[in-house]
Amino acid sequence: MAEKSLTPLFNLNDHKREPKFTNGFYQKDIISVTQFSHDDLEYIFSRTDEMLEMSRQWGTCGLLKDYTLACVFYEPSTRTSSSFIAAMERLGGKVIPITEGIQYSSVSKGETLIDTIFTLEQYCDVIVLRHPDIGSSALAAKYAHVPIINAGDGAGEHPTQALLDLYTIKRELGKVDGLKVAMVGDLRYGRTVHSLTKLLSQYDVSLRFVSPDTLRLPLDLMNNLIDNGINVRETNKVADVIQNADVLYVTRIQKERFNDLAQYEEVKNFFEITPELMEEAKEKMIVMHPLPRVGEIHYKVDRDPRAAYFRQVQNGMYIRMALLASVLGQA
Numbered sequence: 001m002a003e004k005s006l007t008p009l010f011n012l013n014d015h016k017r018e019p020k021f022t023n024g025f026y027q028k029d030i031i032s033v034t035q036f037s038h039d040d041l042e043y044i045f046s047r048t049d050e051m052l053e054m055s056r057q058w059g060t061c062g063l064l065k066d067y068t069l070a071c072v073f074y075e076p077s078t079r080t081s082s083s084f085i086a087a088m089e090r091l092g093g094k095v096i097p098i099t100e101g102i103q104y105s106s107v108s109k110g111e112t113l114i115d116t117i118f119t120l121e122q123y124c125d126v127i128v129l130r131h132p133d134i135g136s137s138a139l140a141a142k143y144a145h146v147p148i149i150n151a152g153d154g155a156g157e158h159p160t161q162a163l164l165d166l167y168t169i170k171r172e173l174g175k176v177d178g179l180k181v182a183m184v185g186d187l188r189y190g191r192t193v194h195s196l197t198k199l200l201s202q203y204d205v206s207l208r209f210v211s212p213d214t215l216r217l218p219l220d221l222m223n224n225l226i227d228n229g230i231n232v233r234e235t236n237k238v239a240d241v242i243q244n245a246d247v248l249y250v251t252r253i254q255k256e257r258f259n260d261l262a263q264y265e266e267v268k269n270f271f272e273i274t275p276e277l278m279e280e281a282k283e284k285m286i287v288m289h290p291l292p293r294v295g296e297i298h299y300k301v302d303r304d305p306r307a308a309y310f311r312q313v314q315n316g317m318y319i320r321m322a323l324l325a326s327v328l329g330q331a
């Protein structure tokens with residue numbers, strides 16, 4: 001047998017994996033928007049601006065080249081999962097995607113969420129988790145030894161979506177204070193609405209809620225807004241809010257959250273944003289949607305420059321780049 005060489009493979013003194021920044025986000029979980037102060041938001045948004053510029057000028061960089069993300073999705077996702085993957089890859093990092101294929105993983109054999117987390121954290125530095133149960137990310141974070149980022153916990157919260165929504169409002173309209181934001185659709189189960197209203201309550205905004213009676217904003221959220229001195233009103237007609245809204249935040253009626261499908265059938269065609277309706281809106285306003293849409297916004301509205309929902313999608317990647325880099329100590 002040939003003689004074996006014992007020359008070390010790696011010069012481990014060459015390169016150390018150390019945090020460059022140990023600011024408020026380093027190694028922290030991101031579970032709820034209530035964790036973010038006004039200053040935190042400004043910080044993340046300025047890092048997001050840098051991510052946007054870098055992506056446009058360079059495409060990719062090596063900021064997270066020494067790090068691995070596990071993306072664990074127990075519920076369907078297009079934008080959230082792919083934008084986290086794109087974010088990690090643009091920063092030079094690696095991804096373990098357990099998304100569409102979760103039915104082929106040990107979850108289908110009955111493995112608990114915590115065992116899945118205990119396993120995946122052996123391979124990665126941060127975990128992005130979407131799960132149908134409210135509180136699942138907080139539970140995972142309690143046990144995990146790597147940061148957990150909540151990518152949607154049932155009808156609970158979707159903090160990274162709310163951050164990208166707020167960033168989009170600022171980028172499109174140049175400010176948040178003084179705006180009238182109308183939220184339309186499934187306000188009861190819509191986790192993006194829950195997170196965004198909590199974030200907006202830190203600003204001087206007026207909020208208008210448009211939904212069928214059965215899908216009104218949960219009372220605890222409404223009471224929080226009122227306690228924070230936010231001007232709020234509820235209605236069941238888009239026509240009542242369209243003329244004054246600076247932001248029309250449209251959401252899908254979420255079939256999967258209804259126990260009684262007959263109730264879903266009653267409200268599924270509750271409203272549609274059409275070019276005719278847009279004629280009544282301000283010249284400088286934006287239409288947003290966390291997507292997917294299932295008939296709430298007519299395709300013809302896409303050509304209207306005020307339709308911001310696909311620009312919103314792109315902002316999602318930059319926000320998630322800023323968040324990943326921050327929890328890993330590189331931003």
Ligand code: ASP
Pocket residue numbers: 152158191192252254290291292
């Ligand atoms: N994509 C968003 C979410 O995951 C909105 C939706 O599904 O309607 O909550």
